[in-house]
Amino acid sequence: MLLTILWAIQFLFASVVLFQGALTDRVVVDWDIGYVSVNRDGINLRRAIGVNGKLPIPPIMATVGDTIELNVYNSLDKSTSVHAHGLFQRGTTHMDGPAMATQCGIPPNGTFTYIYNLEQTGTYWVHGHDNHQNSDGLRAPLVVYEKAESEPYNYDEDILLSLEDWFKEEYAERERQTLDPNESFPPPHGYGFGLINGFNGNDTEPLHFQPGKTYRLRLVNMASLMWFQFSLPGHKMQVIEVDGINTEALEVDGINIAPAQRYSVLVTAHDSNEFNYIYNATLHANFIPPSPGLTPRVYTGKIIYNPDAPQNQDTVCYECQGFKWLDDIELQSLDKEPELVADRQLEYEIGNQLFSTGQRLDHFNNVTFAHAKVPTLYTALSMGSQAMDSRVYGPQSNAVVLNHQENIELTIHNPNNMPHPLHLHGHAFQIIEYGQANSRFPIPEEFQGVATTRYVNMPVKRDTVSIPEYSYVKIRFCADNPGVWLFHCHLDIHFAMGMAMMFVEAPDVLQETLKIPNAMYEFCHTQDIATVGNAAGNKLLDFSGLQQAPTVVERVSNSSVSD
Ligand SMILES: *[C@@H]1O[C@H](CO)[C@@H](O)[C@H](O)[C@H]1NC(C)=O
Ligand SMILES: *[C@@H]1O[C@H](CO)[C@@H](O)[C@H](O)[C@H]1NC(C)=O
Ligand SMILES: *[C@@H]1O[C@H](CO)[C@@H](O)[C@H](O)[C@H]1NC(C)=O
Numbered sequence: 115m116l117l118t119i120l121w122a123i124q125f126l127f128a129s130v131v132l133f134q135g136a137l138t139d140r141v142v143v144d145w146d147i148g149y150v151s152v153n154r155d156g157i158n159l160r161r162a163i164g165v166n167g168k169l170p171i172p173p174i175m176a177t178v179g180d181t182i183e184l185n186v187y188n189s190l191d192k193s194t195s196v197h198a199h200g201l202f203q204r205g206t207t208h209m210d211g212p213a214m215a216t217q218c219g220i221p222p223n224g225t226f227t228y229i230y231n232l233e234q235t236g237t238y239w240v241h242g243h244d245n246h247q248n249s250d251g252l253r254a255p256l257v258v259y260e261k262a263e264s265e266p267y268n269y270d271e272d273i274l275l276s277l278e279d280w281f282k283e284e285y286a287e288r289e290r291q292t293l294d295p296n297e298s299f300p301p302p303h304g305y306g307f308g309l310i311n312g313f314n315g316n317d318t319e320p321l322h323f324q325p326g327k328t329y330r331l332r333l334v335n336m337a338s339l340m341w342f343q344f345s346l347p348g349h350k351m352q353v354i355e356v357d358g359i360n361t362e363a364l365e366v367d368g369i370n371i372a373p374a375q376r377y378s379v380l381v382t383a384h385d386s387n388e389f390n391y392i393y394n395a396t397l398h399a400n401f402i403p404p405s406p407g408l409t410p411r412v413y414t415g416k417i418i419y420n421p422d423a424p425q426n427q428d429t430v431c432y433e434c435q436g437f438k439w440l441d442d443i444e445l446q447s448l449d450k451e452p453e454l455v456a457d458r459q460l461e462y463e464i465g466n467q468l469f470s471t472g473q474r475l476d477h478f479n480n481v482t483f484a485h486a487k488v489p490t491l492y493t494a495l496s497m498g499s500q501a502m503d504s505r506v507y508g509p510q511s512n513a514v515v516l517n518h519q520e521n522i523e524l525t526i527h528n529p530n531n532m533p534h535p536l537h538l539h540g541h542a543f544q545i546i547e548y549g550q551a552n553s554r555f556p557i558p559e560e561f562q563g564v565a566t567t568r569y570v571n572m573p574v575k576r577d578t579v580s581i582p583e584y585s586y587v588k589i590r591f592c593a594d595n596p597g598v599w600l601f602h603c604h605l606d607i608h609f610a611m612g613m614a615m616m617f618v619e620a621p622d623v624l625q626e627t628l629k630i631p632n633a634m635y636e637f638c639h640t641q642d643i644a645t646v647g648n649a650a651g652n653k654l655l656d657f658s659g660l661q662q663a664p665t666v667v668e669r670v671s672n673s674s675v676s677d
């Protein structure tokens with residue numbers, strides 16, 4: 115199989131070195147994280163966060179079984195951390211990256227090496243997980259190739275298409291605008307631009323197809339707010355991978371990719387080269403009202419069969435019955451893992467409402483998430499048997515302690531007028547069912563009477579599920595991976611506004627097995643962050659020193675205004 119990585123044409127892999135010959139191959143990646151000044155959308159020059167003085171950041175390519183050594187140097191004026199999205203980090207929960215969940219951020223001028231083994235194959239991405247730095251550019255695809263002899267699918271070339279949204283303003287300003295009750299909706303920043311492989315989506319290098327060949331396209335949505343509808347008018351797609359999980363091939367015409375989700379599709383080229391074609395990546399968010407020229411934004415890339423051939427002029431009806439959009443619950447995991455039998459069922463409502471601080475914040479079951487004063491993992495490691503009591507993690511962590519090997523069923527109701535892409539760290543979960551959300555408020559007529567859809571045959575697994583507006587989703591996973599795992603909305607602004615919870619999985623096992631490198635505790639000490647005790651750094655349920663948790667003062671109606 116010939117692996118042609120189109121990205122290789124656009125970038126030099128200067129920072130990736132492969133050491134052969136050891137027991138496992140080491141993939142060494144050097145990231146000096148710092149500010150850069152870039153014009154990514156073709157219009158606005160702005161400050162952003164890049165690596166080694168550049169943005170976009172080259173993708174990381176490795177093979178299953180390799181060990182990643184990601185050397186970070188922090189040239190920013192604030193702390194930073196890096197998360198490998200979708201990797202289970204089995205045995206290495208302290209390498210997962212989210213600041214104040216599993217580590218203290220790496221301080222300015224600090225260095226740290228993230229080391230972990232690649233035990234999964236598929237399409238992932240690596241991104242900042244401190245102060246929402248991913249929104250300002252700190253994000254890159256991570257592809258973990260299967261060993262050639264074990265690859266379950268036949269294809270001739272492997273093509274990576276990374277998708278991003280990009281805004282004129284820095285993230286901090288967008289967050290300020292969103293939280294300001296006096297700003298209009300959508301706030302001024304609301305209309306993003308679309309980037310493909312790091313550049314203005316319409317300037318991307320064409321794809322080259324040859325008659326009879328089959329291409330694997332890897333689609334990674336690294337956006338912080340918006341969705342991409344992806345289609346190849348004139349070609350069919352066979353979905354074969356979702357969030358790193360291989361699936362039975364399913365033929366579709368279009369995929370609506372939520373922020374943080376990934377797909378691989380096989381596309382077989384036509385037998386003749388009499389026409390050239392396009393692909394279509396449409397940036398949109400169904401909660402931002404259409405506005406001509408601003409949203410949705412359609413990006414088209416060329417698929418060249420023959421430079422002299424005309425463009426195929428067939429038109430596609432996207433709204434028509436014959437056009438099939440992917441519904442992820444129809445997919446089946448290739449490993450045929452049967453439905454898990456739930457040992458424990460948890461039910462949550464997510465949403466946006468007015469809190470006692472006077473702000474509209476997001477929540478899980480009326481609790482708006484805020485990080486504790488001690489990284490949650492360090493509370494789990496330092497509290498002895500009390501670590502099994504969910505309350506020690508504090509009033510705003512939404513922490514749930516899970517017993518080792520328990521099967522968990524989570525039902526999340528979303529009685530809001532917008533979808534939320536929820537991401538679970540440390541696991542892929544089975545998607546069991548979608549249906550109409552329980553809601554205390556009237557659900558608009560066009561969303562009433564939505565049928566319940568269950569998986570067929572065997573459930574699919576993934577790590578990021580987009581819960582449609584006015585819907586619920588039921589998911590299951592086995593608590594077989596001791597660690598501290600966030601479960602949060604991957605729209606950065608929603609995460610910031612408190613749409614998050616966390617699972618503290620088998621802290622008793624962690625206490626027996628996990629050793630934190632001293633350098634990680636040092637990051638905390640240099641920033642005056644405690645590394646032992648409960649969420650406030652105190653004993654048991656003494657939370658003195660923590661801010662008072664905001665409470666719900668009024669339910670908003672069915673309409674929610676946040677973006
Ligand atoms: C980081 O290092 C630079 C160059 O040595 C220095 O000017 C700056 O003050 C340092 N910043 C911090 C926060 O230590
Ligand atoms: C919003 O406007 C009101 C009335 O003009 C003003 O009192 C308030 O301070 C403003 N709030 C913010 C966050 O700017
Ligand atoms: C691109 O796709 C969108 C739907 O996502 C559709 O509305 C639009 O017409 C398409 N444009 C082209 C040129 O295919």
Ligand SMILES: *[C@@H]1O[C@H](CO)[C@@H](O)[C@H](O)[C@H]1NC(C)=O
Binds near residue numbers: 316411412413414
């Ligand atoms: C991209 O190019 C297509 C085809 O020329 C055009 O229709 C579309 O408006 C362009 N998109 C943007 C966002 O400029």
Ligand SMILES: *[C@@H]1O[C@H](CO)[C@@H](O)[C@H](O)[C@H]1NC(C)=O
Binds near residue numbers: 480666668
């Ligand atoms: C959230 O608060 C509302 C009152 O505003 C209440 O009706 C509802 O039961 C609460 N939900 C939970 C899970 O506590």
Ligand SMILES: *[C@@H]1O[C@H](CO)[C@@H](O)[C@H](O)[C@H]1NC(C)=O
Binds near residue numbers: 556
């Ligand atoms: C909220 O509910 C009311 C009453 O059912 C309905 O008229 C309105 O369209 C809904 N608004 C939204 C934004 O869903």
Ligand SMILES: [Cu+2]
Binds near residue numbers: 533534535603605
């Ligand atoms: Cu959300």
